[in-house]
Amino acid sequence: xxxxxxxxxxxxxxxxxxxxxxxxxxxxxxxxxxxxxxxxxxxxxxxxxxxxxxxxxxx
Numbered sequence: 001x002x003x004x005x006x007x008x009x010x011x012x013x014x015x016x017x018x019x020x021x022x023x024x025x026x027x028x029x030x031x032x033x034x035x036x037x038x039x040x041x042x043x044x045x046x047x048x049x050x051x052x053x054x055x056x057x058x059x
Contacts, residue, residue: 032058 027048034044
């Protein structure tokens, strides 16, 4: 099926947004595991790039 330019743009945008959400979800899961393993909050913030508040909101 051929897509017109608008349809192609929307499809590509949806794929990109979905991938970005997946990456964020994965990083949040990594942050949770790091905290569970005893990493300090400062280390989790440093490694993941999330803010302290974002890390605290995971729980």
